[in-house]
Amino acid sequence: MKTPFITKEQAEEIISKYPTPFHIYDEKGIRENARKLYKAFSWNKGFREYFAVKATPNPFILKILQEEGCGVDCSSLTELMMSECCGFSGSDIMFSSNVTPKEDMLKAKELGAYINLDDFTHIEFLDKLCGLPETVCCRFNPGGHFEIETQIMDNPGEAKYGFTREQLFEGFKILKAKGVKHFGIHAFLASNTVSNAYYPKLARILFELAVELREKTGADISFINLSGGVGIAYEPDKPQNDILAIGEGVHRAFDEILAPAGMGDVAIFTELGRYMLAPYGHLVTKCVHQKHIYKEYIGVDACACNLMRPAMYGSYHHITVLGKENAACDHKYDVTGGLCENNDKFAIDRMLPEIDNGDILVIHDTGAHGFSMGYNYNGKLRSAELLLKEDGSVQMIRRAETPADYFRTFDFCDIMDKYLK
Ligand SMILES: *Cc1c(COP(=O)(O)O)cnc(C)c1O
Secondary structure, X not given: OOOOOOOHHHHHHHHHHOOOOEEEEEHHHHHHHHHHHHHHXXXXXXXXXXXXXXXXXXXXXXXXXXXXOOEEEEOOHHHHHHHHXXXXXXXXXXXXXXXXXXXXXXXXXXXXXXXXXXXXXXXXXXXXXXXXXXXXXXXXXXXXXXXXXXXXXXOHHHOOOOEOHHHHHHHHHHHHHOOOOEEEEEOOOXXXXXXXXXXXXXXXXXXXXXXXXXXXXXXXXXXXXXXXXXXXXXXXXXXXXXXXXXXXXXXXXXXXXXXXXXXXXXEEEEOOOHHHHHHHEEEEEEEEEEEEOOOEEEEEOOOOOOOOHHHHHOOOOOEEEOOOOOOOOOEEEEEEOOOOOOOOEEEEEEEEOOOOOOOEEEEOOOOOOOHHHOOOHHHOOOOEEEEEOOOOOEEEEEOOOOHHHHHHHHOOOOOOHHHHO
């Protein structure tokens, strides 16, 4: 079962002020989940979650997570700028980027962020650009397949990220010789895992690597970054991850590998995005048309520009028709947006209650990689983002785009002036 965090009555009231489509986030859910994550890793003194800004790049969301003790994981100049404006600095920021432009690297260094190098050649790149900081993190890619109990979870050997094992050992030696004092290691080996075994398995790989790196290079390893990848079940009937069990699994690996090696003071970091936000966001949209041809279509006022995942990956997102939560799901629909692209479908052959024009649909689990993957194809405008606060009130945390925003990049000439005001 997936139950929306707003009722039909609440939605109608919100819509009277903020027209559909919009994304809305549940502050209470975000805070409770963040606290549970911190509880799951409370055994580790230096534990910190660096929220992956790309998942939900909104300063109001970053502020909530900051109040819960989180730092930020940035991968671009503008993410760094947003984090800076929210008051993150120094060790509050992890900079995990790849194919990194000079300006981005310079900004990360200026802010004193932990810089997570994606490649062996970036050692020299960073050194020549602005000098090496005291602490450097390197991203590891073990190659091959990542398996849990013979089941292939993902394919690091085909992924563009990270250092090979040999490069990592060589890189640590070079960094050390150049005066780097403290080290971190990082790896992201599988995406959207719904398995309590992912982090513990990844932790074992990184903990063993850390022990060996310290032995062979003498490097002082101060943190191990498990990155993102802990997922959520988007389908209503699948079990969710148990973060307490995940934290306990990492704890066991820590006690078996790092503590006996005299590395019991290593801090564990995470860079979760999806796990922190996805369930606490809804895309709210209205049925505006129905079409009966070879199939039954429900046309809604949101489109793939507001939520790209179904079009891009065929992802499942659960849909609730507000006010019809208990009605029989006896109609088979394709739920579509209005882009001139046939993949603009939020659901295909989905069994739903009978839908009428004006019905409000909640598309679930859009709090991460939802709004942020938005785009402007077909001249569609980005929606507003709203926050359902703990006291039940609703705050606009990003206004909807207007045509003037869409035309803004023509402000160097006067052709679009009529619509630029
Ligand atoms: C995307 C990303 C994350 C967050 O991933 P989720 O699957 O949302 O948890 C963390 N770190 C890096 C480097 C990423 O690219």
